[in-house]
Amino acid sequence: MQYHLNGFKPGNHQIPDAAREPASLAPIVDLPSEVDVLIVGCGPAGLALARQLAAFGDIKTCIVEQKPGPMLFGQADGISCRTMEIMEAFNSSEMLVKEAYQLHQNAFWEPDNEQPNHIKRTHKVADARLGLSEFTHSVVNQARLHDILLEGMAQSVTHLVPHYNRQLLTLEVDSELTQDLNAYPITASFERVDAQPAKVETIRARYVVGCDGARSAVRKNLSIVLEGDSANKAWGVMDVLLVTDFPDIRVKSFIQSKDNGAVMLIPREGGYLVRLYVELDLLDKDQRASNLELNVDDIIAKAQLIMSPYKVDVKEVAWWSIYEVGQRVADRFDNTPAGNPEGLIPRAFVAGDACHTHSPKGGWGLNTSLPDTFNLGWKLAAVLRGQSDAKLLQTYSSERRKIAQHLIEADRQMSALVATRPSAQKDTQVKTNTADIEKFIARQNGFIAGTSIQYNPSFICSGTEHQHLATGFTIGQRFHSAEAIRLTDGRPQHLGHLNKADGRWRIFIFGNQQNPTDRASDVYQLVQFLESSVTSPVKKYTQDNADIDAVIDVYGVFQQQDLSIEDLPDYLWPTKGKYGLRDYEKVFHAKQDSDIFSQRGIDRTSGCMVVVRPDQHIATILPLNATEELSAFFAEFMLA
Template sequence: MQYYDDGFRGGDPDLKAAAPNRRDRTPFAPLPKKVDVLIAGCGPAGLCLAAQLSQFPEIDTMIVERKPGPMEKGQADGVNTRTMEMFQAFGFGEKVKRESYWVNQTTFWTPDPANPAHVRRVGRVQDVADDSSEMPHTLLNQARIHELFLDVMRKSPSRLEPDYSWSVKDLTVDPTTDDHPVTVTLENTGVNAGITKTVRANYVVGCDGARSNVRKAIGGELHGDAAHQAWGVMDILANTDFPDIRQKCLIASATEGNVLILPREGGYLFRMYVELDKLNPDERVSARNLTDEHIIAAANRIMAPYTVDVKEVVWWSVYEIGHRLTDRFDDVAEGESRNPRVFTAGDACHTHSPKAGQGMNVSMQDTFNLGWKLAHVFQGRADPSLLRSYSAERWVEAKRLIDTDHAWSRIMSAPPGESELDGTDMPRMQAQFIENLEFTGGLAVKYDQSALTAAPTHQALATGEEIGRRFHSAPVVRVADAMQMQLGHVAEADGRWRIYAFAGRNDAAPGSALYRLADWLKTDPASPVVRHTRRDEDIDAVIDVRAVFQETFDQLAYEDMPSLLKPEKGPLGLQDHEKVFCVDHKGLGDIFDMRGIDRDAGCMIVVRPDQYIANVLPLDGYEDLSSFFAGFLRPVGEG
């Protein structure tokens, strides 16, 4: 973590210096008449986007929420490894690791052939495959995750806070103007319920759930199907003789349905997803009048001979599995040439079952994708056409999610007998669970070739860092202070691009390929660093360049490192000593071997602000690097 670049001050280093000319948030202050970005909904998607945009005080952001205050309990709890990597970029990954339950093993229970009325353990699976991520799969109350994002917002230069008790009632887009073309009608849902206010915005992002008014206003519809199966979910404090209660468990009974157990943070709390009644094709789950007592009774039937003695029901709900997806995630209809002004994210554009643990995770990844693109446009770094890539990229991934979750839900809700042994040594649901591990970890996302994702022309230089997938971190040592760390953890949720330059063999001296690259990046007019960084900005304001050497830290001459890797930054012109890394020397792993980096030639790995790999190039691939960034970033002086 770096701070003091603008001078010493005591206190919490996460509390950023407040930007001037912020919005008046004193009691009874009026709502603004105009904003740059209006976000509807303080769920995970909305707060993830707000937390990103709050770091850019030049972007006037407003987030509204129909509830009177922040969430307190319930709803989602699973945080996959990909999301944990994202949390690290926001600065609270370690806090989540400390507070959460870590899913280490998943156990599987099926009917005992000797006594089918009872279940028995038939298998265990390591939940996170070795070296699939440096981060764990965790479980934590969604309300706590909301609070962590809200804390980022409060401490940001913008000092951003939600406007509670307001919801988007309707909106219209005027395609003939670029001056705040979206007119939003907000409706008060609190003490002044029914009162409406009008706010004009440059962009609106609907993170307002499956019944999204933002989606409806742009003509979007959710298409899909339902499994016609009622499930109950409850967070409980309880005693039980079930031996695996502190492990994630999938339990399939012979005649009573299935249960999914998820231990929760704190050592005592756990969640149960419990299969309840089959629904008629035209029936809604609300017609059954199911209660928490029905859920508890069903759980005890399914888990026999074990019992659950509930001491407190913290939260519960009954739901029906559904899989639905909109045909687009923005307001531009097929055939229209204009750039989008309104977007949807999360449940507003895709819904699915909660048991795969993907809903909250995918929702946040939606807006993690969108946030930096909005920032690029507002900062004049990119043309507004960049925003078309949001729907193009995220719709494909949502479709992948729907298809995979559809198959998994059918297995979890299979009729009695279909989840038992299928002639192999493994229950069907266990085999499917293993097959889905990359998907459930959030690691299956791969963006297609586009202006933001290059062709795999030089992929052989880094076989373990696949273009289109997220950058896979590995251990390194920071040369200046011999600090062991993960290379991926240098990336913050700050809208910057990263170039990781991996040195080739014998490439650790002036005049070598990596040194020549650094000098070209700093001085050549064709360099993307030179072309896209303004004179009044730090040299790494847009593209953050880091170097990784094959030698150990004590074999490198830090004093001879290129000046690009020791830049002077900030208002005081202080030197940054955290750009140069080398292989770990204490046995945690060699990043070159772990990620298939060509030891002879080295390479550059270009990483997007949302941590996805955009390009792999040779160290002398100057022209290709320049052309790649010119495909979406404006040269200084334009825009």
């Protein structure tokens, strides 16, 4: 798709430029007095959490934002492979794939040895993240991502919409009530920013999640401390429509000049828009970028100097900012003491930029923030709905803080490689070149893409002794999708796309070489256990009046090509809903040309069960006959 030819216009890119207008704001209504979950902040972390919780009609959620309305432009633009997989869980990936710019190449530019004040291309390479997912690392306006999440919230069963123009004044957590799950230990007061005279509203909540950015008021009220390096380098960033003879204007480019600094160029969606990150000046200790008194003309002039001899004629600036490079992470991600030695139930959380800050050049901000709350959302829902023990909430901090620490270290290295001038911590810059950047990207490609994120062993990540049964499905990492053929109609299906953001667990039964229709086969015996045994986690945790897959959704994937659905156990094509209609979309066989058993290292002789969490991460792998171990796994945290 192409758009922005005659000027940048935000909004739904399915609407032509000439007709596109920002969506009208919903009327302002009073905050509710009591809610289950209070979300502060409408950034990617807050909206992803709200989008997930909006799907549960029995959970009352409220999301508030200080700004007067939705974001229109600017800020984050990179959408990693993993974020695209999460958006698929919301049934929203197709729109992003259609609209976004897809990153397939990287170009590297350095000073020309013969004319040192000019730059020249050293080489181009394919993007290192290609092939890590069925999705491609892409670029799209953060506001557009917000629009899609907001649309999903509004169209959900709860019709959830944000409350804008609210500034958090106070947040109190009553420590006497935090261990009572039925209590409302959170009390928050907000000032209506738009109201004259000022109007203060108070809301009580069972849980609160601060997604309110790097200057988080929630974090400050919880006395959570950011640890790490303060800002030491200023960079300018701008989204521009320009005329240029720079040949790689539609390729992600790393540009280093001899004496004038560096530029990182990111092509934007629509075919014409471009983002430039421009290295500016070194900051003194305790100095802020705002003290430099620079404006967009200074950023443009610096970019023109760095990119000499190429012409950079900026026709329109859609958005610009000056930011500071610093890497910090919160000492804890919830209201419990660091390490939570007493095993307390957390009731207040921070996520996204509220608990980790860094430079935006690596595209990690949005792509770490959104998975933060994708990790937390299903856990909150499971506890609030009485499905899981509240200790499940303790795993959010332990799982996501480790990722944030890795992020901070990676960003520190990336910032040093991209810059050409010394930082505040060093008097002299260690000489780097674009080859160093290329090696770093290749080394970190799985982390950058989000596909190699792996959670440590815990009661919801276990069973590594059986990892050999499916070496391509790493326990703790996300379910790496691959295609199989749906048995009933022959349609190819990405199995990873079955893992929707609906709070359900999934069990994928990968059959062995025995015929699954044989009553003596391991698969048949496993299915009989799941359907009928009193110790079956499906029977134990599913209410009698609910569909059989309401809590744990089971799929069968078989090596045999000649199966017929009517010969398989009824449990694999169950009756559901008020009419008892058959579900014909739970059984698959391997493709002949690209066999999932080979692609994901599944033991053909033994087969296995792959248990997938509601956030798409693999919880455990078990042999087909390990029914006792399967029951014990769920019994550790699920409530009957």
